[in-house]
Structure formats: structure tokens, C-alpha cells
Amino acid sequence: MTEPDFLTATRAAYDSVASHYAEFVGDWFCASPLNHAMLSVFAELVRAGDGGLVADVGCGPGHITAHLHSLGVTAFGVDLSPEMIALAREAHPGMRFEVGLMDALEVGDASLAGVLSSYSIIHTPPERLPEIFAEFHRVLVPGGHLLLSFQAYDGPDPLSEAYDHKVSLAYRYSPDGVAELLLKAGLTEVARLVIAPGEDPQRGFPQVHLLTRRETSSGDAVVA
Ligand SMILES: C[S@@+](CC[C@H](N)C(=O)[O-])C[C@H]1O[C@@H](n2cnc3c(N)ncnc32)[C@H](O)[C@@H]1O
Incomplete structure (x- = not known):
């Protein structure tokens, strides 16, 4: 099957900037206590279930995979960029990193306690989001959590707005629109954190961290 152009372009773009990206993103992440807050909640929920793989x-x-480990969560990383994966393996020897696609994860049904997608859906065109969310639902155990972070579009419509990301064409998404798509995929919103536009000096976009849960087949929430 032929690969969609946006994936080829995204891979090529991240491969070419991987080492530069790795240098600055660590500092950005360390300076973001609000991002850490949602990751801590996510890690706590994973640990409070049966633990399990993220x-x-x-x-x-x-x-972030390494940060999850420091929070007591067994996590592995997947990325479409071989250069990113090479850097991840070099920086974090002993941890598991694989080249792969987020809409075709090489894990069994209901095999993961959690899925984290930190600013990684931003290069996916809006019409492809349902495939990705269906995949997240497939791999999560009932009661498992998804933490999805992205640059937000401040309004219910349209679902997305394209913007000129430095690395590759990107989209910011409506939090309500994304929450609705997730619900259709069987992932129910648990909480969201919206970081104010003023906190993003570069573009002035709000950032959203959306925490959702795969419900049990009966639709009942699982109490940790
Ligand atoms: C903005 S970076 C975010 C990296 C990291 N999660 C963070 O928060 O700093 C987006 C990453 O998602 C990866 N990516 C984009 N689309 C993907 C896809 N369909 N499958 C797997 N990885 C993808 C890119 O290669 C890139 O490394």
C-alpha cells in the first residue's frame, strides 16, 4: 500500500531536524511544570490500575518515555522517524524504542495500560484522526487511559486549523471536537487541562492535555 504523502513528509522533516530537536525539547520539557502535572496524574492512574505497559x-x-519511567511506569516509545528512534536509544540505553506508526501499533488488542501522545497528532490531517483514535482504543485495556496533548484551536468549529510549523505542516485542534471524536472511538473524557495562550510566547496558541479512558464493554467506568 502506498504511504500517504503527509507521513513521508513528516518522517523526512523529523529525520532532518532530529538532533537539533532533541537538544531544545529537553529544556522546554523541564521548564513546563503544567505538562509535568498531567503526566504525574496519568502515571498515578496507570500505577493505580494493574500497572502494565504504556x-x-x-x-x-x-x-517523556524516560520521565514516565522515573514516575514508576513501564513505558516504551514509538516514532515514525528512524533518526528520532536512534537518538532515543542512544540517550536512554536499556529502554525500548521502536520505529512505527501510531495508527498501526505492533501490540495486541487490549494489551496496554496507557497510551501517551504528546504533540504527536499535530501533523495528522483531521480526516485521519478517527483511524488513530480507533487504534488507541484497540490497544488499551478496558479502564486504560490515554493522555493526548496538542496545540488547541480556540472554538468548537472548525475542527482544526493548519499552521506553518517550523518542522512540517501542522494542525491545531478544537479540544471539544477532538473530545467528541475520542468519544465516538470509545474513549471518554476524564479531565482536561487548557494552558492559556499567553503561556506560548512563540505562537500564542492554547495547549490542551486531554485525559480519556477506555470504558469497560458495559460502559461502566472502572474505579481504580
Ligand atoms: C512535535 S514532535 C513531539 C515529540 C515528543 N512527543 C514531545 O512531546 O516532545 C512530533 C513527533 O511525532 C512523530 N510522529 C508524527 N506523526 C507520527 C505518526 N503518524 N506515527 C508515529 N510518530 C509520528 C514525529 O516523528 C515526531 O517525533
């Missing part, structure tokens, strides 16, 4: 999809150079 996939960091679109992991880039692996800094």
Missing part, C-alpha cells in the same frame, strides 16, 4: 506514541527523542 506506549509513548510519537515519542521523538524519548525524554
Whole structure:
């Protein structure tokens, strides 16, 4: 099957900037206590269930995968960019990192306690989001959590707005629109954190961290 152009372009773009990206993103991440807050909640929820494996999809150079480990979560990283995966393996020897696609994860049904997608859906055109969310639902155990972070579009419509990201064409998404798509995929919103536009000096976009849960087949929430 032929690969869609946006994936080829995104891979080529991240491959070419991987080492530069790895240098600055660590500092950015360390300076973001609000991002850490949602990751801590996510890690606590994973640990409070049966523990279990977490996939960091679109992991880039692996800094968040490693942070999850420091929070007591067994995580592995997946990214479409071989250069990013090479850097992640070099920086975090002994941890698991794989080249792969987030809409075709090489894990079994209901095999993951959690999925983290930190700013990795931003290069996916809006019409392809349902495939990705269906994949997240497939791999999560009932009661498992997804933490999805992205640049937000401040309004219910349209679902997305394209913008000129430095690395490759990107989209910012409506939090309500994304929450609705996730619900259709069987992932129910648990909480969201919206970081004010003023906190993003570069573009002035709000950032959203959306925490959702795969419900049990009966639709009942699982109490940790
Ligand atoms: C903006 S970076 C975010 C990296 C890291 N998660 C972070 O928060 O710093 C987006 C990453 O997602 C990866 N990515 C984009 N689309 C992907 C896809 N369809 N499957 C897997 N990885 C993807 C890119 O290669 C890139 O490393």
C-alpha cells in the first residue's frame, strides 16, 4: 500500500531536524511544570490500575518515555522517524524504542495500560484522526487511559486549523471536537487541562492535555 504523502513528509522533516530537536525539547520539557502535572496524574492512574505497559506514541527523542519511567511506569516509545528512534536509544540505553506508526501499533488488542501522545497528532490531517483514535482504543485495556496533548484551536468549529510549523505542516485542534471524536472511538473524557495562550510566547496558541479512558464493554467506568 502506498504511504500517504503527509507521513513521508513528516518522517523526512523529523529525520532532518532530529538532533537539533532533541537538544531544545529537553529544556522546554523541564521548564513546563503544567505538562509535568498531567503526566504525574496519568502515571498515578496507570500505577493505580494493574500497572502494565504504556506506549509513548510519537515519542521523538524519548525524554517523556524516560520521565514516565522515573514516575514508576513501564513505558516504551514509538516514532515514525528512524533518526528520532536512534537518538532515543542512544540517550536512554536499556529502554525500548521502536520505529512505527501510531495508527498501526505492533501490540495486541487490549494489551496496554496507557497510551501517551504528546504533540504527536499535530501533523495528522483531521480526516485521519478517527483511524488513530480507533487504534488507541484497540490497544488499551478496558479502564486504560490515554493522555493526548496538542496545540488547541480556540472554538468548537472548525475542527482544526493548519499552521506553518517550523518542522512540517501542522494542525491545531478544537479540544471539544477532538473530545467528541475520542468519544465516538470509545474513549471518554476524564479531565482536561487548557494552558492559556499567553503561556506560548512563540505562537500564542492554547495547549490542551486531554485525559480519556477506555470504558469497560458495559460502559461502566472502572474505579481504580
Ligand atoms: C512535535 S514532535 C513531539 C515529540 C515528543 N512527543 C514531545 O512531546 O516532545 C512530533 C513527533 O511525532 C512523530 N510522529 C508524527 N506523526 C507520527 C505518526 N503518524 N506515527 C508515529 N510518530 C509520528 C514525529 O516523528 C515526531 O517525533
